[in-house]
Amino acid sequence: MMAPRPERFTRRDVLTAALALVDADGIDQLTMRRLGTALGADPMTAYRHFDGKADLAAALADEFWSGLSLPAPSGVSDWRTYAHELMRTIRAELAAHAGLIPIIATHPITSPAALAVADEAIGTLLELGAPVDPTLGDLVNVLVMVTVASAMGEFSAPAGSDSVTEETTEAEPEDSEAALLGQLPHLGRIIAAGWAPSAERQFETGIVALLHGWPFPPTPAS
Numbered sequence: 001m002m003a004p005r006p007e008r009f010t011r012r013d014v015l016t017a018a019l020a021l022v023d024a025d026g027i028d029q030l031t032m033r034r035l036g037t038a039l040g041a042d043p044m045t046a047y048r049h050f051d052g053k054a055d056l057a058a059a060l061a062d063e064f065w066s067g068l069s070l071p072a073p074s075g076v077s078d079w080r081t082y083a084h085e086l087m088r089t090i091r092a093e094l095a096a097h098a099g100l101i102p103i104i105a106t107h108p109i110t111s112p113a114a115l116a117v118a119d120e121a122i123g124t125l126l127e128l129g130a131p132v133d134p135t136l137g138d139l140v141n142v143l144v145m146v147t148v149a150s151a152m153g154e155f156s157a158p159a160g161s162d163s164v165t166e167e168t169t170e171a172e173p174e175d176s177e178a179a180l181l182g183q184l185p186h187l188g189r190i191i192a193a194g195w196a197p198s199a200e201r202q203f204e205t206g207i208v209a210l211l212h213g214w215p216f217p218p219t220p221a222s
Helices: 011-025 032-039 053-066 079-096 098-105 112-127 134-155 164-169 174-181 185-192 199-212
Strands: none
Touching: 011 032, 011 053, 011 098, 032 053, 053 098, 053 112, 079 098, 079 112, 079 134, 079 199, 098 134, 112 134, 134 199
């Protein structure tokens, strides 16, 4: 009796091809038919491993989290500093795969492998002195939410655009935005005081605010 012929394409092959398509054109352009074409296979090939596009998108989200390389805690003595560095790491990985960002933003961490990475991150925070408190879970979730939202605003194509590359390369320069805002009376006052739009600075400031409190300078005594 002949042994069954092995699958020509594995689940890993399908995920790799799907990620390449999402990186190039975004999740809206991903179809199971295009995926089959990218694999050089029958359009039904992907359905042998995934129920449909929604199932595939959830797998891509889990793949992102389970493949995340956490920053090393060596040399870090404070859990807040580590949490900040962890968010920078997540943001950098999202920037490298901008097409994935809408998927990450709309899919919770569900797979055992992805949850194991989250558990490792929490364990490092606890080892560095974070409190064993239920609100630590809320804080970490909010930090991730802010990080993903920051990455989406800076690196993702605007809704309705045809591709990631097209829109992100034609984005309006920040100095042009500042010039426009400076013509408005109230925003102009803030700009005159030294503010300028900067997605990266706003991300950094937001994370610091969540971890340490908003850094307004003390109000001088009258």
